[in-house]
Amino acid sequence: MSFISVKNVWQQYGDQVVLEGLNLSIAEGEFCTLVGASGCGKSTFLRLLLGQEVASKGTILLDGKALAKEPDSTRGVVFQRYSVFPHLSVLDNVALGLELPRSALLGRLFGAAKRDAREQAAALLHKVGLDHALDKYPTQLSGGMQQRLAIAQALIMKPRVLLLDEPFGALDPGIRKDMHALLLELWRETKLTVFMVTHDLSEGFNLGTRLLVFDKVRIDPHAPGAYGARITYDIPLNSDRRAARVALDSLKTA
Numbered sequence: 182m183s184f185i186s187v188k189n190v191w192q193q194y195g196d197q198v199v200l201e202g203l204n205l206s207i208a209e210g211e212f213c214t215l216v217g218a219s220g221c222g223k224s225t226f227l228r229l230l231l232g233q234e235v236a237s238k239g240t241i242l243l244d245g246k247a248l249a250k251e252p253d254s255t256r257g258v259v260f261q262r263y264s265v266f267p268h269l270s271v272l273d274n275v276a277l278g279l280e281l282p283r284s285a286l287l288g289r290l291f292g293a294a295k296r297d298a299r300e301q302a303a304a305l306l307h308k309v310g311l312d313h314a315l316d317k318y319p320t321q322l323s324g325g326m327q328q329r330l331a332i333a334q335a336l337i338m339k340p341r342v343l344l345l346d347e348p349f350g351a352l353d354p355g356i357r358k359d360m361h362a363l364l365l366e367l368w369r370e371t372k373l374t375v376f377m378v379t380h381d382l383s384e385g386f387n388l389g390t391r392l393l394v395f396d397k398v399r400i401d402p403h404a405p406g407a408y409g410a411r412i413t414y415d416i417p418l419n420s421d422r423r424a425a426r427v428a429l430d431s432l433k434t435a
């Protein structure tokens with residue numbers, strides 16, 4: 182059984198069809214990169230996977246079950262900008278994810294539970310290279326550091342799926358390379374299934390185990406909204422990297 186299955190999914194806003202007839206079967210641990218022309222519906226597809234929107238038609242199953250109607254902790258998300266809370270410190274931005282669900286009544290944790298949440302947050306921030314910035318605020322961080330923070334914030338809930346919407350689009354090339362290395366390291370360490378939208382084809386080819394190309398193949402000049410984008414290419418990539426990961430995993434469990 183596939184981990185995520187997308188069955189004949191359509192998304193339409195009013196009379197504008199954005200996505201049509203999407204079918205996909207994704208194994209757990211896959212790293213899918215999504216490319217396609219601007220406005221063809223890549224972010225829309227991520228919102229459907231996140232559960233922020235419900236498809237007009239079709240179903241999306243995660244582990245054989247219909248997706249929850251709202252985003253939950255099985256899926257984490259990082260946008261190009263504005264993923265983090267500007268009024269919270271770096272440490273609080275990450276610890277908050279653990280504090281909120283555990284303290285529905287009080288909205289805050291106290292004592293040992295609070296210490297535990299902050300320790301977990303600090304450990305993750307260490308992993309993403311922000312251990313020197315725990316007390317800073319997002320506006321005091323560079324763009325790359327803010328995206329490291331956004332990734333930590335998404336990962337603290339231990340999601341099974343990570344959705345990335347052009348997470349490195351606003352960063353300089355050098356910083357992007359560092360972020361690629363970080364992302365691949367985190368992906369290798371976890372069993373995360375990743376969907377990442379990018380406008381950078383080389384990023385798509387280099388990072389993914391699978392490249393999904395979105396394109397609008399049917400066009401009616403008299404009714405621009407009549408047809409949506411489909412997945413026109415579904416290209417397996419980097420199978421050697423995936424094989425290496427399987428081998429490493431089996432070493433760890435041996």
Ligand SMILES: Nc1ncnc2c1ncn2[C@@H]1O[C@H](COP(=O)(O)OP(=O)(O)OP(=O)(O)O)[C@@H](O)[C@H]1O
Pocket residue numbers: 194199217218219220221222223224225226
């Ligand atoms: N909530 C909405 N209501 C109406 N139209 C919408 C809504 N969300 C998206 N759209 C439309 O759907 C189309 C696809 O948008 P989307 O942002 O998914 O494309 P994209 O491929 O991610 O674009 P880009 O690469 O520029 O970010 C656009 O024409 C957009 O205007």
